[in-house]
Amino acid sequence: LESPLYADVGGDLDVSFEFFPPKSEKMEAQLWDAIRTLEPLGPRFVSVTYGAGGTTRERTHATVARIQRETSLAAAAHLTCVEATREQIIEVAEEYWAAGVRHIVALRGDPPQAGSRFVSHPGGFENAAALVAGLRKLHPFEISVAAYPENHPDSASDAADLDNLRAKLDAGANRAITQFFFEPETFFRYRDKVAAAGIRAEIVPGIMPVSNFASVQRMSAMCGTAVPPWMARLFEGLDDHPAARQLVAATVAAELSRRLYAGGVKHLHFYTLNRAELAFAICHLLGVRAKGQVGQAAA
Numbered sequence: 001l002e003s004p005l006y007a008d009v010g011g012d013l014d015v016s017f018e019f020f021p022p023k024s025e026k027m028e029a030q031l032w033d034a035i036r037t038l039e040p041l042g043p044r045f046v047s048v049t050y051g052a053g054g055t056t057r058e059r060t061h062a063t064v065a066r067i068q069r070e071t072s073l074a075a076a077a078h079l080t081c082v083e084a085t086r087e088q089i090i091e092v093a094e095e096y097w098a099a100g101v102r103h104i105v106a107l108r109g110d111p112p113q114a115g116s117r118f119v120s121h122p123g124g125f126e127n128a129a130a131l132v133a134g135l136r137k138l139h140p141f142e143i144s145v146a147a148y149p150e151n152h153p154d155s156a157s158d159a160a161d162l163d164n165l166r167a168k169l170d171a172g173a174n175r176a177i178t179q180f181f182f183e184p185e186t187f188f189r190y191r192d193k194v195a196a197a198g199i200r201a202e203i204v205p206g207i208m209p210v211s212n213f214a215s216v217q218r219m220s221a222m223c224g225t226a227v228p229p230w231m232a233r234l235f236e237g238l239d240d241h242p243a244a245r246q247l248v249a250a251t252v253a254a255e256l257s258r259r260l261y262a263g264g265v266k267h268l269h270f271y272t273l274n275r276a277e278l279a280f281a282i283c284h285l286l287g288v289r290a291k292g293q294v295g296q297a298a299a
């Protein structure tokens with residue numbers, strides 16, 4: 001390899017960060033520490049998830065509205081169709097618009113009982129595509145949707161999954177953010193399939209830094225993400241070494257990100273799990289620095 005080991009990835013990489021709404025004062029302090037640590041990196045947007053079954057409606061709203069009000073960041077609100085009528089969802093979206101929030105991550109959501117089949121609410125939006133169409137009629141929101149490099153577990157086939165993605169984009173979504181995955185080839189194969197299907201929208205890889213292997217294994221099993229054998233081996237023997245696990249997590253996620261960038265990806269979305277240091281370290285390894293600091297050492 002002729003390239004230097006840690007040449008910055010470059011100034012043309014955009015990042016965005018995903019948070020979840022806090023459940024306690026302690027978690028709120030952790031979230032705001034994460035937001036304030038990552039804010040200087042100038043992310044394209046930061047998003048806040050919506051709990052299963054709409055359980056975090058108020059907390060998601062309060063968090064997104066505060067980010068929009070008190071920081072320099074563009075806040076995006078996740079919104080799902082679960083357990084709500086169209087009117088209720090439109091009301092939430094109107095509240096976001098009134099609070100100055102211009103970006104919605106529009107999702108179907110999962111059934112309240114994990115593992116059961118999704119049934120849309122009577123009088124609700126039947127899926128994410130219908131939600132996107134509803135939001136489009138309301139205001140000129142920027143809209144992101146979900147994409148699945150390893151297919152959504154409800155999808156009958158690759159073709160059905162791509163048709164569903166197309167339906168969401170045709171309904172007016174601006175981009176898709178992917179479910180997490182662990183091998184760069186998984187994303188590249190998917191990007192090729194998307195392109196072969198004639199879909200031109202931006203597909204943003206979602207990166208999940210793994211510091212708790214057991215919990216990521218559980219999440220992966222639920223959402224259909226393959227966990228490569230090397231990952232189990234990598235985390236073996238680290239149960240009692242939380243600091244080492246963080247270092248390994250940052251290294252693996254940064255390596256995946258560098259390979260994606262080398263393959264032409266210009267925007268990475270990080271699932272931060274509200275932890276500042278991990279996402280910050282990964283961005284640092286990628287050369288994503290606080291605005292004004294880029295290239296200072298070289299100058």
Ligand code: FAD
Nearest residue numbers: 049050078107108109127128146152154155164177178179
């Ligand atoms: P859709 O795109 O509507 O559909 C998913 C699948 O369902 C399709 O591939 C298709 O197989 C099937 N399907 C849809 N419509 C039909 C139909 N009419 N007939 C037959 N089959 C159909 N969940 C949360 O609860 N809160 C969040 O904040 C959240 N954020 C997320 C962020 C990202 C980036 C991602 C990737 C996922 C997120 N999720 C979140 C998880 C998401 O809600 C689940 O994956 C859910 O099961 C599907 O949502 P979707 O928007 O992809 O659904």
